[in-house]
Structures are given as structure tokens and as C-alpha cells.
Amino acid sequence: MLRAMYSGIAGMRGFQTKLDVIGNNIANVNTTGFKAGRVMFKDMLSQTVGGAARPGANIGGINPRQIGLGSTISAIDTLHTQGSAQTTNVPTDMMVNGEGFFVLSNDGGSTLYYTRAGNFSWDGGTGGSPNLKSLVAPNGMKVQGIAVDANGNPINNVVTDIRIPDDAQSFSIDDKGIVSYVDASGNKQYVAAIRIAKFANPGGLLKTGDNLYTSTANSGADNPAQWTDAVAGQKGRGMLIVGALEMSNVDLSNEFAEMIVAQRGFQANTRIITTSDEILQELVNLKR
Known part of the structure; x- marks a missing residue:
């Protein structure tokens, strides 16, 4: 459960960066020659709880079992597409x-x-x-x-x-x-x-x-x-x-759509933290 909490924190941090980039794009929608940015994510380290095994004569192979530890920023790209x-x-x-x-x-x-x-x-x-x-x-x-x-x-x-x-x-x-x-x-x-x-x-x-x-x-x-x-x-x-x-190559319709995605992603990650907190509270209450 604590892994989930820290994964939620990492997700919130990433979506906050995405909102920062989107905000800068929208602020420069009328800036001459401006090139929009975009944020790309990648997963962080995974904890391996079970390794892989090769198939045998009488038993099939076993896939590795891993638990992800959240996401992080992989790139903040500048899009050099032609503006109007x-x-x-x-x-x-x-x-x-x-x-x-x-x-x-x-x-x-x-x-x-x-x-x-x-x-x-x-x-x-x-x-x-x-x-x-x-x-x-x-x-x-x-x-x-x-x-x-x-x-x-x-x-x-x-x-x-x-x-x-x-x-x-x-x-x-x-x-x-x-x-x-x-x-x-x-x-x-x-x-x-x-x-x-x-x-x-x-x-x-x-x-x-x-x-x-x-x-x-x-x-x-x-x-x-x-x-x-x-x-x-x-x-x-x-x-x-x-x-x-x-003119700027910022596409306002795309930026607003990405803003909604980032906002909902941020909210979903806060929900992970809230749920983890509720589980921790239940553990504390076991003694009562």
C-alpha cells in the first residue's frame, strides 16, 4: 500500500509538469514563431517479486512478476512544426x-x-x-x-x-x-x-x-x-x-484536450493517495 502512495505522488508530480508545459503553450498562443512543447512519460523502476523460469519437460515457463513504482518524465519535446x-x-x-x-x-x-x-x-x-x-x-x-x-x-x-x-x-x-x-x-x-x-x-x-x-x-x-x-x-x-x-504552432483545441487529460490524471493520482491513507487508518484501528 505504501508503494501505491509513492506511485501516486510520482504521478501527481508528472502531471503537474504536464500542466506547466500546457500552460506555457497556451500563454504563447499568439507569440510569433513560438514552438509548442509536449511532455512524455515513462515508468520508473519495477520491483521484481518473482523471477522468470524456462519451460521444462513437464511444465511450462513462468513469467516474471513485477510491481511498478510509478512514473516519471521521459522527455519534454519542442515541436518544430510549421506555424501558420x-x-x-x-x-x-x-x-x-x-x-x-x-x-x-x-x-x-x-x-x-x-x-x-x-x-x-x-x-x-x-x-x-x-x-x-x-x-x-x-x-x-x-x-x-x-x-x-x-x-x-x-x-x-x-x-x-x-x-x-x-x-x-x-x-x-x-x-x-x-x-x-x-x-x-x-x-x-x-x-x-x-x-x-x-x-x-x-x-x-x-x-x-x-x-x-x-x-x-x-x-x-x-x-x-x-x-x-x-x-x-x-x-x-x-x-x-x-x-x-x-505564428505560434500551438493548437488550442489539442491543448485544452490535453489539459483535461492532465487534470483527470492528477485527480486519479490524488485518489490513490487518499485510498492508501484510508487503508493505513484501518491498520491503525485494528488495535482498538
Whole structure:
């Protein structure tokens, strides 16, 4: 009976974690580029009260007899399924239609962060002459790009911020992430290609807040054989949709269903503890 009580406690703890994850998913139902999480369970150790025996000439085999000791969390996965597109018509908004992440940095590219949220904008610029303004995320991190030649073709092994002069007449970003602008003289100038990172195991990325991820030992590294491949549409990377944002992939109907399952599971485990307590009380009352 005490085993049942501790199994109930383990079950309550697991379903509480599941409710925590569901609550976070629902809280981020409108977060741009958010990827939902899910909780998976596994059984804990089992106490063997009888071993297995092989069949003999006159008797059949015997299966092992074991008593489970509760459940625990086996994994908290991040589901990197595609979120729906929301059209904004803002020329600096973009989303990756397929696999890949935008790359951000706040220290000149030494430390990299990855995101699916493409709500970018131009900052105020460097203040020099000419004043060069950079494409940045809402937290101020600069969007990383690959340098391009005069025809807009990516140049291998040259990584750069994405900047345009303040006096540019207009700018544009195509579905391959090539950024260009029309200068004060009316000539078209190519700036850079937006860098897109791709990982062998996106589920292994570590969430760091602010819609950001960092790589881990199990995600693999973003080290393309050629940096010219680290752009949209290359080596399995998705194309860009400019003027749109990727919304959260949280499915509210599924989350509410999972919430009901978790709530009932929590209640059932509390019932196990209550029943175990009643049995212990009966044992105490035997002496009376």
C-alpha cells in the first residue's frame, strides 16, 4: 500500500509538469514563431517479486512478476512544426517557409542565436557618414547575413551584418533573402543575403527566451560546407515569405484536450493517495 502512495505522488508530480508545459503553450498562443512543447512519460523502476523460469519437460515457463513504482518524465519535446502565416505587408517582416532559422548576434558574430520570429526593423544607424542603419530584431540583436557580389550572388565565407545607407530611396528583400536598395543616384545596390541556419536535430536546440535558441551538443552545429549554401532555398532550407510572420504552432483545441487529460490524471493520482491513507487508518484501528 505504501508503494501505491509513492506511485501516486510520482504521478501527481508528472502531471503537474504536464500542466506547466500546457500552460506555457497556451500563454504563447499568439507569440510569433513560438514552438509548442509536449511532455512524455515513462515508468520508473519495477520491483521484481518473482523471477522468470524456462519451460521444462513437464511444465511450462513462468513469467516474471513485477510491481511498478510509478512514473516519471521521459522527455519534454519542442515541436518544430510549421506555424501558420500572418500577412503584415511590412517589408522587413519575413518568415521561413520550411526548415531553417534566422541568425542573430549582439557581439559582431562571435555568439550566435537562432529564431523563427522574423519581425525585424531598421535601427537608427551608426551615426557616421554615410549613416548606415542595420536590420535588427526587437531586442536589438543584429540579423546576420552572407556578403554578396555586385550581381547579388552570395560570396563564400564572408559573414556580415545587413546595412543600408540612411539616404536610400527604397529597399527590397526577395524570397531568397537577397537584400538590395536603390541609392540616392537611382542605382540598385546589393547588400547581403540573409543567413539561414539549419540543424540536424532542431529538437536539441536550447530555448533562451526572447524567441531565441542556442545550439547544443545534441542539436548539431550550423556549419555548412559552403557558406553560399547558408541562404534560403539551399540544402533543405526553406524559402522566405516577405511581408508575413510565422505564428505560434500551438493548437488550442489539442491543448485544452490535453489539459483535461492532465487534470483527470492528477485527480486519479490524488485518489490513490487518499485510498492508501484510508487503508493505513484501518491498520491503525485494528488495535482498538
